Amino acid sequence: MIHEILPVGLLQCNCSVLGDESSREAIVIDPGDDIPAIEAILKRHGLKVKSIIITHAHIDHIAGAHKLKQLTGAPVFYNENDLPLVKMMDVQASWLRMPTPEVHPPDALLKEGQDISVGGITGRVLYTPGHTQGSICLYLPQQSLLIAGDTLFAGSVGRTDLPGGDSRQLIHSIREKLLTLPDETKVVPGHGPNTTIGEERSDNPFL
């Protein structure tokens, strides 16, 4: 599988491009900004986007989704419990002093346990509320890979002081849904460096 990680926008959100080598079909996760750079990666690998997945509806993760959908025709998926955050996109934009992006309700909803299959790539949706009420992670068992959004970071966990945040719920989600994955699972957080489930289980001071 092709996996490119591209930090996008002001807050350097880690956008992942997952591409299947034989079908050339791809999933793009959290295209928060810098759509031309994402397009360049797709073009370089000859990939066609089939699904756009949003781990949660914070502006730095979702702001470019509509633009990428317009360019590729791919549907946008996220969890319905983040719709209140989408409704306050103007407030989110004011936090970053940026113009309000065009953001729409999802084309389909992401639910706990659902499999997203594109080409030969299959990712399972893990519903992990806490950072926001609609936060999800995407787990790819075949690749031993977790796209964690802002739920789990290397040596840290997602902030819970923004609307919809709940710290007890966040820790519960991490313990029940993420720390139960195999130690060798590679974790790509929403910001900053990669880690593994094993490293976070043994060293993360928040857990």
Ligand SMILES: [Zn+2]
């Ligand atoms: Zn966030």
